[in-house]
Amino acid sequence: MTKSFDFGNRPPQDELSSLVAKEVQRVLAQYDELIKERSSISSRIETGNIAAANLLSARQQAIHDDLTALASKFVHGLGAEAARRFGVSAREAAPLMVRTEGAHGCAVKVRDQQSDCLRIEDWAGQVAGPTYLEEHFHIPRSTLHWWQRHNDVVALRKGARKHVFPLAQFIDGRPAPGIRQVLSLISNPRAAWLWLTSPSPKLDGRIPIEMLRQDLAAEVILAARDFSST
Template sequence: MTRFQNPPEGISQEALAGLVAEAVRQALMQHGVLLDAGALASAGAIAGSVAAAFPYLPQAQRLAITAFKGGWTELTSEFFRAMAEKIARAGQAGADSVDESTTIGPAKPASRPLAERASELQSMLIEDWAGEVAGSTYLEERYRIPRSTLHRWQRRGEVVALRKGGRKHVFPLAQFVDGRPAPGISDVLAAITNPRLAWFWLTRPSPELEGRIPIEMLREDMIEDVVRVARALS
């Protein structure tokens, strides 16, 4: 029935995963988390698979996990980063098998000049590439950032603001640390003046930074290297 041991009575692992996935999806929607339909389904599926796997683990593994006192958020971020890199490498390997002359893959987006991506990003929906974004109302209600403060940051080039539609702007949530833009955001925007290009670069693994993601480095106060590379790319 399953590759795990000690299954709970009355429900299969697959059924349990489905129930948890739907509950997570509903919770995200009810709390106003801004994800498209595909991302919502993925988030629910991942949460459901993890939660449903736990009861089927051998007791020794369950006890080891229960005893873990580290940071689950950091561990989860590392898991997703590793998975994204693995998927990107698999995609590149597939592309190479079709056309060996292709040298640009999803794991190395910065290998193309940023300027070449301007029109491409302009035509793409923000939700397809920028991650979670929100407007000023959401940020004021959930992050306690007053609209006046947000607009002041925007005027000074201290926060990434992406135009959506006519005059409306949305703000990527990953750039905020403790209710403020991550340190170094303003320096990156000074170097890469197109907000879409700047955010695209900030959120992709950078070969110039040994494959690390610039926004994650800024969130960890690793500002100097990120700003240096941003200026070189510009």
């Protein structure tokens, strides 16, 4: 039996737009699952296991391509779907196609932004934006922006204007003490975070950010001063 839908008096284009939105959400949900799977697998990859890392990267790219192809196929089939289900002409379906292409563009944009985060995480570790920090770390956006303006947190640029924040710098919802002093000595955030997360000869091979989390800021600041002077 063919499943029937009671669309009431809603315009056909609005109803089809709703279906499009649901499909885009489904595609993005699949991508979110990929992100979670990647994080889980990455945590189990041993340092230096290049073959395993390359295999994961290749699988991720293949799924990216599949999702893009799925979205593109769905968009280009909307005109025929509109004509078949709602009895509209190609001319009437054209505005809907434009709107749906825009939705597809948003999906691709979100995917690209997530890919940017993954590329940053390749060297910076886990990062997150203001929304995640507010929901999971209970850090208000206003507080986060205040910390950023006063160099209390390391903010890494993602794209043209947005920033993400390495999660390792937070302790109980606050920045580790000493980050402001480190950033005053190493002004470039990327350089500062690379130094903070790398073993330091000045600290007997210890990792500065781990020492800051252990309230050993004085030693870290001295080492950062030596690093910046050289």
